[in-house]
Amino acid sequence: MTKVKESEKQLQVVAETDVLVCGGGPAGFIAAIAAARNGASTMLVERYGFLGGMATVGLVGPISKFRCKGELIVGGIPWEFIQRMERNNGAIADLPSGNIPFDPEVYKLIAMQMVRESGVDLLLHAYVVGCIQEEKQDGKLSHVIIESKSGRQAIHAKMIIDCTGDADVAAQAGFDFERSNSEEGETQPMTLYFRMGGVDTDRIDKLLMSHDDTKYAHQRMKEALARARADGLLPNFGGPWLVHGSTIQKGEVSANVTRFPGNAIDVRSLTEAECMTRENMFQLIPFMKEVLPEWKDAYLISSSTQVGIRESRRIKGLYQMTADDILTPQPFPDSVGKGAHPIDIHSSKDNTQHVVFVEEPYNIAYRSLVPVGSVNVLVAGRCVSATKEAFGSMRVQAQCMALGQAAGTAAALCVRHDCAVHGLDGAELREVLTIQGAIV
Ligand SMILES: Cc1cc2nc3c(=O)[nH]c(=O)nc-3n(C[C@H](O)[C@H](O)[C@H](O)COP(=O)(O)OP(=O)(O)OC[C@H]3O[C@@H](n4cnc5c(N)ncnc54)[C@H](O)[C@@H]3O)c2cc1C
Numbered sequence: 001m002t003k004v005k006e007s008e009k010q011l012q013v014v015a016e017t018d019v020l021v022c023g024g025g026p027a028g029f030i031a032a033i034a035a036a037r038n039g040a041s042t043m044l045v046e047r048y049g050f051l052g053g054m055a056t057v058g059l060v061g062p063i064s065k066f067r068c069k070g071e072l073i074v075g076g077i078p079w080e081f082i083q084r085m086e087r088n089n090g091a092i093a094d095l096p097s098g099n100i101p102f103d104p105e106v107y108k109l110i111a112m113q114m115v116r117e118s119g120v121d122l123l124l125h126a127y128v129v130g131c132i133q134e135e136k137q138d139g140k141l142s143h144v145i146i147e148s149k150s151g152r153q154a155i156h157a158k159m160i161i162d163c164t165g166d167a168d169v170a171a172q173a174g175f176d177f178e179r180s181n182s183e184e185g186e187t188q189p190m191t192l193y194f195r196m197g198g199v200d201t202d203r204i205d206k207l208l209m210s211h212d213d214t215k216y217a218h219q220r221m222k223e224a225l226a227r228a229r230a231d232g233l234l235p236n237f238g239g240p241w242l243v244h245g246s247t248i249q250k251g252e253v254s255a256n257v258t259r260f261p262g263n264a265i266d267v268r269s270l271t272e273a274e275c276m277t278r279e280n281m282f283q284l285i286p287f288m289k290e291v292l293p294e295w296k297d298a299y300l301i302s303s304s305t306q307v308g309i310r311e312s313r314r315i316k317g318l319y320q321m322t323a324d325d326i327l328t329p330q331p332f333p334d335s336v337g338k339g340a341h342p343i344d345i346h347s348s349k350d351n352t353q354h355v356v357f358v359e360e361p362y363n364i365a366y367r368s369l370v371p372v373g374s375v376n377v378l379v380a381g382r383c384v385s386a387t388k389e390a391f392g393s394m395r396v397q398a399q400c401m402a403l404g405q406a407a408g409t410a411a412a413l414c415v416r417h418d419c420a421v422h423g424l425d426g427a428e429l430r431e432v433l434t435i436q437g438a439i440v
Pocket residue numbers: 022023024025026027028045046047048051052053054055057058060061062063064065126127128129163164165166168190191256308309310380381382383395396397398400
């Protein structure tokens with residue numbers, strides 16, 4: 001591959017802020033609210049024209065996992081958000097499983113309102129493309145570079161929280177990350193979600209994921225799809241999970257069926273994923289209509305704005321969460337959130353899924369949000385430091401939100417105390433989070 005040198009440019013510094021949150025998904029918009037409510041001037045930069053990440057961009061639902069055995073395990077700002085969605089007819093919040101089906105349009109509205117009400121400076125349609133290292137201070141960033149219709153610009157920030165899902169900022173800054181620690185380096189497959197209307201939902205038994213069973217897939221449909229795949233008529237598929245996930249309307253179902261192996265941080269691979277899953281969606285729909293009577297009048301309402309990314313980069317943090325931490329919970333001195341979703345790993349080679357159920361809530365250490373060598377960068381969401389197995393549980397949305405609140409609060413405290421992310425007192429962070437309703 002030939003190379004070309006880009007000429008040096010002077011960039012306009014368009015904002016100065018205490019805390020800059022990059023990426024407005026479940027982790028990012030909650031992180032921004034938390035930082036602002038804790039007194040930091042806060043900016044949130046998102047590449048799309050709305051917030052919600054995989055929940056709205058990817059139509060991924062339900063939101064897992066707010067409860068374990070009926071008990072709330074994620075409180076604070078994430079729970080406030082869910083309750084507000086429910087009051088606006090945008091969520092079903094009381095399922096004992098803690099899986100929350102929702103309306104993505106209500107999600108976009110409430111997330112945006114809560115962000116703006118908390119005083120966050122929201123910048124949409126801005127892509128984070130780089131960062132500038134503070135002079136003579138390893139591990140400390142002074143600016144993040146964005147690109148938008150306004151051109152290439154810089155934002156100065158005291159603290160930066162990477163909530164891009166793909167650890168874009170951490171990778172640009174040169175912090176270590178891994179894609180997967182399985183033998184083949186395989187990541188979980190990408191999936192283009194879609195929503196169908198005209199389904200006879202009264203006749204589908206487990207429309208709501210009200211049970212603690214993520215393995216639940218539509219069995220009759222699964223068998224029919226598997227037969228068609230064996231005959232070479234259909235592509236690889238997952239599930240199919242055909243439930244009230246990113247819809248709560250009668251007659252509507254969100255479909256998690258397509259499955260594409262690839263590398264979500266390689267633009268060619270991403271392009272192929274978009275093209276193939278879109279082709280696959282149109283192969284699957286007529287078949288689904290034909291196989292099951294409750295689907296005979298079904299029609300496509302919409303597909304996700306982009307293919308859903310389950311797994312890409314995970315940072316190497318001061319602490320790496322492991323399967324042991326998930327299955328045999330330990331009381332970390334800096335525990336900042338809880339999870340209970342099964343270890344849930346989808347194969348990208350076939351339609352299988354590896355699931356290990358979690359018996360009791362586990363704790364998540366603040367140190368798993370701190371990249372090794374970082375002075376003023378934290379991460380939250382699906383790019384935290386975890387082994388592939390631990391990640392299989394921690395990657396779900398409620399846990400990303402809880403870590404968002406932890407990172408936003410931590411960043412505001414670091415600004416207040418003028419300290420590095422690795423120097424923050426975990427006990428103080430836990431105390432502030434607890435006072436503010438988080439379950440740590
Ligand atoms: C097919 C599939 C099924 C899933 N099933 C479930 C489920 O049933 N329940 C559940 O709870 N979770 C599920 N998940 C997992 C969950 O959706 C994600 O792990 C979660 O959304 C991660 O949140 P996040 O905020 O870390 O990242 P994301 O949701 O990926 O959000 C990242 C945000 O950052 C923005 N961004 C990215 N890069 C940049 C950049 N360079 N500049 C500016 N903005 C940027 C993105 O546009 C996005 O808004 C599923 C995921 C997939 C793909």
